Amino acid sequence: MTTPKIEIDHVTMAFGDTEVVHDASLDVAEHELVCVVGTSGGGKTTLLRAAGGLLAPADGRLAVDGEEIVGPTPKVAMIFQQFGLFPWKTVRENIEYGRSVQGRDVDPDELDHLLEVMHLTDYAEQYPYQLSGGMQQRVGIARALAVEPEVLLMDEPFSALDALTREELHGELLTLWENQDRLTALMVTHDIDEAILLGDRIAVLRGQPGHIDLEFEVDIERPRDAEEIRFHPRYAELRRKVWGALQGEAAPEREAVAS
Amino acid sequence: MSARAIQMASHPARAGAESRGRIRAHLLDGWVLRALSVVVILVAWEIYGRSTNPILFTYPSAVSGAAVNMTREGILLEAIGQSLLVLGIGLAAGTVVGIVVGLAVGRSRVMEALLDLPTIALYATPMVALVPVLVLWFGFGTWSKIVIVFLFAVFPVLINTTRGVKEADPGLEEVARSFCSSERRKWFDLTLPSALPFIVTGVRLAIGRGLIGVVVAEFYTSIAGLGFVIVSNASQFRTSRMFVSILVLMVLGVVLTKALEVLERRLTPWAQNGNHH
Numbered sequence: 001m002t003t004p005k006i007e008i009d010h011v012t013m014a015f016g017d018t019e020v021v022h023d024a025s026l027d028v029a030e031h032e033l034v035c036v037v038g039t040s041g042g043g044k045t046t047l048l049r050a051a052g053g054l055l056a057p058a059d060g061r062l063a064v065d066g067e068e069i070v071g072p073t074p075k076v077a078m079i080f081q082q083f084g085l086f087p088w089k090t091v092r093e094n095i096e097y098g099r100s101v102q103g104r105d106v107d108p109d110e111l112d113h114l115l116e117v118m119h120l121t122d123y124a125e126q127y128p129y130q131l132s133g134g135m136q137q138r139v140g141i142a143r144a145l146a147v148e149p150e151v152l153l154m155d156e157p158f159s160a161l162d163a164l165t166r167e168e169l170h171g172e173l174l175t176l177w178e179n180q181d182r183l184t185a186l187m188v189t190h191d192i193d194e195a196i197l198l199g200d201r202i203a204v205l206r207g208q209p210g211h212i213d214l215e216f217e218v219d220i221e222r223p224r225d226a227e228e229i230r231f232h233p234r235y236a237e238l239r240r241k242v243w244g245a246l247q248g249e250a251a252p253e254r255e256a257v258a259s
Numbered sequence: 260m261s262a263r264a265i266q267m268a269s270h271p272a273r274a275g276a277e278s279r280g281r282i283r284a285h286l287l288d289g290w291v292l293r294a295l296s297v298v299v300i301l302v303a304w305e306i307y308g309r310s311t312n313p314i315l316f317t318y319p320s321a322v323s324g325a326a327v328n329m330t331r332e333g334i335l336l337e338a339i340g341q342s343l344l345v346l347g348i349g350l351a352a353g354t355v356v357g358i359v360v361g362l363a364v365g366r367s368r369v370m371e372a373l374l375d376l377p378t379i380a381l382y383a384t385p386m387v388a389l390v391p392v393l394v395l396w397f398g399f400g401t402w403s404k405i406v407i408v409f410l411f412a413v414f415p416v417l418i419n420t421t422r423g424v425k426e427a428d429p430g431l432e433e434v435a436r437s438f439c440s441s442e443r444r445k446w447f448d449l450t451l452p453s454a455l456p457f458i459v460t461g462v463r464l465a466i467g468r469g470l471i472g473v474v475v476a477e478f479y480t481s482i483a484g485l486g487f488v489i490v491s492n493a494s495q496f497r498t499s500r501m502f503v504s505i506l507v508l509m510v511l512g513v514v515l516t517k518a519l520e521v522l523e524r525r526l527t528p529w530a531q532n533g534n535h536h
Contacts, residue, residue, distance in 0.1 A: 073439065
């Protein structure tokens with residue numbers, strides 16, 4: 001078996017004496033998109049920030065490509081729940097930000113292409129306050145993609161958006177994901193439908209402190225369709241199982257765990 | 260808004276009347292009302308002022324007459340020049356030092372611990388109380404006045420700059436870290452832009468305090484500037500001439516504050532509509 005792209009190995013996260021994540025383990029294979037589902041305050045975001053090198057674990061080890069994570073690396077790009085755009089930068093400047101801060105050239109043609117893919121061409125010179133939440137998160141996604149990362153970490157990227165915009169962006173992210181073969185992604189969310197639609201695998205982070213004792217393979221073939229997927233025979237069953245797990249059903253035998 | 264748009268679209272004949280009404284409303288809440296308030300004040304002043312003892316009070320036409328005379332004699336422009344020089348250098352020095360030290364205090368815990376109490380103490384001290392001491396140290400000349408204006412101006416800039424640095428969004432700090440930003444880049448991408456609106460507020464306060472500083476300094480020190488014009492004319496009961504100086508100071512304050520507003524809009528295009536972050 002090859003080294004997983006992302007390894008979370010018996011990781012405990014704590015703020016002071018308070019543990020928020022206890023002994024969590026999760027591997028993400030190359031080109032895989034894994035969703036960590038959990039309730040609010042369950043330590044999902046904390047775990048993701050550790051994977052991004054923003055927080056150090058109290059115990060355990062995190063690694064990308066077998067190398068221990070000791071801080072942020074250009075290999076990894078993050079997408080933030082509250083978008084994290086610089087209010088004083090235009091859309092174009094915000095998207096360029098990651099590349100320019102890493103001392104890499106910004107190819108204007110590539111940037112134009114990215115703007116087009118994310119439907120941002122007409123907004124390139126506007127400031128974030130002039131955009132809707134959905135457009136702002138498009139900028140956040142474009143900024144992450146612009147650094148050509150190997151790993152994408154997404155922290156509830158759509159939870160701050162209204163339902164309609166969320167569905168729109170789900171569709172776009174799905175298309176993006178299914179038309180590339182470079183990325184590996186870890187996404188945390190509390191939205192089960194989102195996790196089934198986007199994920200190859202779902203890990204349930206539950207309890208206080210949170211731990212991962214259940215994983216579900218999303219065995220629904222790609223390309224997927226945001227509308228059609230609800231009628232897939234596996235959909236309702238997966239949804240019920242994940243929901244049950246979050247409601248505190250005891251962990252059965254590691255069911256449908258990816259091998 | 261959208262209801263109005265629909266109405267305008269379906270009744271093109273009414274659109275003209277609507278927009279004329281809007282223009283009228285716009286003019287009324289804009290400069291027309293502002294000008295009106297000034298005119299009303301001047302007229303009331305003129306009427307009341309003429310009925311008072313000219314030693315104790317004056318009125319606008321007498322003040323403008325005095326202004327013309329003082330301009331002819333060369334007194335007015337000279338005094339304005341002298342005061343502006345002191346104000347300009349003192350404010351500029353206060354702003355620069357305030358920003359630099361404020362940034363340092365905002366970013367460094369050591370600097371903060373060292374400067375916290377002295378800054379608060381000096382900001383809270385009525386600077387007027389220090390003026391006699393400063394005159395003793397720096398003499399009666401221009402230097403002394405510049406130091407006084409500097410001391411009036413520096414603390415509001417310093418304190419606001421520090422606050423601006425500290426109010427930087429921790430979420431954006433995290434964004435910068437996650438994209439592997441250097442500390443140097445963080446200054447330009449994050450620290451300075453988030454401090455900018457606070458710095459402008461500090462400078463706005465500094466302008467007001469700087470004007471006080473100029474006048475107080477000129478009361479106490481050399482025979483120059485608008486403050487001196489006030490003192491010397493007051494002692495001779497030439498009230499109209501005194502008021503010329505006072506009004507010039509007032510106009511100076513308004514012009515500087517408005518100029519700063521324009522500058523702020525140019526510097527912070529992302530914060531239009533008061534949408535500060």
